[in-house]
Amino acid sequence: MLRYFLKRLGGAIPTLFIIVTVSFLLIRIAPGGPFDQEKSLPPEILANLESAYGLDQPLWVQYARYLRSLLHGDFGPSFRYRDFTVTELIGQGLPVTAEIGITALILALTLGILAGVFAALRQDRPADYTVMTLAVAGIAVPPFVVLPLLGLLFGIRVRWLPVAGWEPGSIRHLILPIVALTLPPLAYVARLTRASFLDVLQRPFIRTAFSMGLPLRIVILRHALRPALIPVAGYLAPAVASIMTGSLVVESIAGLPGVGRYLVQGALNRDYTLVLGMVILYSVVLIGMGLVVDLLYAWLDPRVRFER
Numbered sequence: 001m002l003r004y005f006l007k008r009l010g011g012a013i014p015t016l017f018i019i020v021t022v023s024f025l026l027i028r029i030a031p032g033g034p035f036d037q038e039k040s041l042p043p044e045i046l047a048n049l050e051s052a053y054g055l056d057q058p059l060w061v062q063y064a065r066y067l068r069s070l071l072h073g074d075f076g077p078s079f080r081y082r083d084f085t086v087t088e089l090i091g092q093g094l095p096v097t098a099e100i101g102i103t104a105l106i107l108a109l110t111l112g113i114l115a116g117v118f119a120a121l122r123q124d125r126p127a128d129y130t131v132m133t134l135a136v137a138g139i140a141v142p143p144f145v146v147l148p149l150l151g152l153l154f155g156i157r158v159r160w161l162p163v164a165g166w167e168p169g170s171i172r173h174l175i176l177p178i179v180a181l182t183l184p185p186l187a188y189v190a191r192l193t194r195a196s197f198l199d200v201l202q203r204p205f206i207r208t209a210f211s212m213g214l215p216l217r218i219v220i221l222r223h224a225l226r227p228a229l230i231p232v233a234g235y236l237a238p239a240v241a242s243i244m245t246g247s248l249v250v251e252s253i254a255g256l257p258g259v260g261r262y263l264v265q266g267a268l269n270r271d272y273t274l275v276l277g278m279v280i281l282y283s284v285v286l287i288g289m290g291l292v293v294d295l296l297y298a299w300l301d302p303r304v305r306f307e308r
Contacts, residue, residue, distance in 0.1 A: 015283075078271055094258075101181070205223065
């Protein structure tokens with residue numbers, strides 16, 4: 001297992017290098033620049049700014065300097081947030097994004113698995129149809145639609161929760177964004193769990209367990225649940241990607257100072273270093289989740305042998 005882990009970790013480095021290279025080239029090739037404004041700057045001021053940030057150098061020189069900075073853990077200065085480096089902005093926004101993202105992922109997995117098992121045990125009954133109908137609705141409606149609807153209902157109609165804004169340590173400001181991010185992956189997990197659980201219940205070892213007189217609770221927890229969660233483990237990386245991409249819009253709508261909002265603002269402002277720093281952060285998380293999924297397969301299915 002350790003050998004496989006190190007092998008995958010080594011394979012992630014070229015992948016990350018390709019992502020950095022492609023992202024660097026795309027953002028530099030696109031029209032416009034970080035100092036383009038509604039009112040054009042005088043040529044001499046613009047030349048001084050480009051010289052200060054090294055933008056007057058050839059593209060390959062800028063790329064080599066950026067890679068050298070990355071090797072020292074430096075994402076460079078932000079072009080638009082003049083008093084902050086990209087590392088400082090990530091340090092400010094990452095705790096907010098991690099708090100809502102991890103909470104949404106835990107809720108999606110927990111509630112989705114429970115809903116899927118509940119629906120499978122009541123197959124073709126009203127409870128099953130109700131859960132699956134809600135799951136389809138959760139998949140169809142994106143977070144940027146759910147969040148305004150929740151804000152209209154709970155923030156304006158009944159005035160239980162704030163519609164937007166941020167207060168450090170305030171859970172009330174996070175409830176609606178977390179719910180909006182939770183619903184789509186929760187719906188997918190519920191559907192995957194139901195389908196996989198129904199398949200597992202038809203296997204011979206489950207019938208054998210029932211024939212031995214084991215109660216339903218023991219059969220589910222000790223025999224059926226673990227193999228039924230293999231498809232859910234495969235969806236873990238896409239679930240994280242769904243939550244991360246959803247946070248881009250949710251944080252902007254809710255006014256949360258997370259890395260998703262910084263990425264959107266950096267893209268709109270053509271803040272080269274900020275966008276690249278956020279892309280690298282997101283890529284590291286997704287690559288890491290892919291490795292976690294592979295390790296989960298080994299735990300859920302003993303037949304998997306990574307050493308081979």
